[in-house]
Amino acid sequence: MRVHIATDHAAFDLKQYLVKELTALGYEVVDHGADHYDAQDDYPTFVIPAAEAVVRDPGSLGIVLGGSGNGEQIAANKVRGVRAALAYNTVMARLAREHNDANVLSLGGRMQSLEDALAMAKVFLETPFSEDPRHVRRLKELEDYENATRA
Ligand SMILES: O=C(CO)[C@H](O)[C@H](O)COP(=O)(O)O
DSSP: OEEEEEEOGGGHHHHHHHHHHHHHTTOEEEEOSOOSOOTTOOHHHHHHHHHHHHHHSTTOEEEEEESSSHHHHHHHHTSTTOOEEEOSSHHHHHHHHHTTOOSEEEEETTTSOHHHHHHHHHHHHHOOOOOOHHHHHHHHHHHHHHHHHOO
């Protein structure tokens, strides 16, 4: 599976760690930056291209990173077709896939250890959408809203 990953400066070390670990696990990781540490960089620069790449690449998933993950989730969700979920434990990461069919995971690099972030990323990538009709119905309601209100 291809994984599109991006970060700002706040989770630069986490991004480098996840690229290495996920690649070792057999994922094809596409790194959308940042490619070096710059304390003045801005997360939309990197997160939006990664989110767009997920939508262009069916079957892929995305991971976006920042200090908290909040702004990165917001930025990713600006991209039509993206369902980005913020997680702070493995249950949240699992539910993002099972209930929400999230295609982008947002993590805060300042919020947990590298190892705990990897555990969340692995659960997210390994968990399928449940396809339960109630979740399908709710996602359809969101898609209908998006189609009705966006050009
Ligand atoms: O998490 C983030 C956005 O939600 C950013 O990574 C965070 O705001 C960056 O903070 P600073 O510029 O103070 O390093």
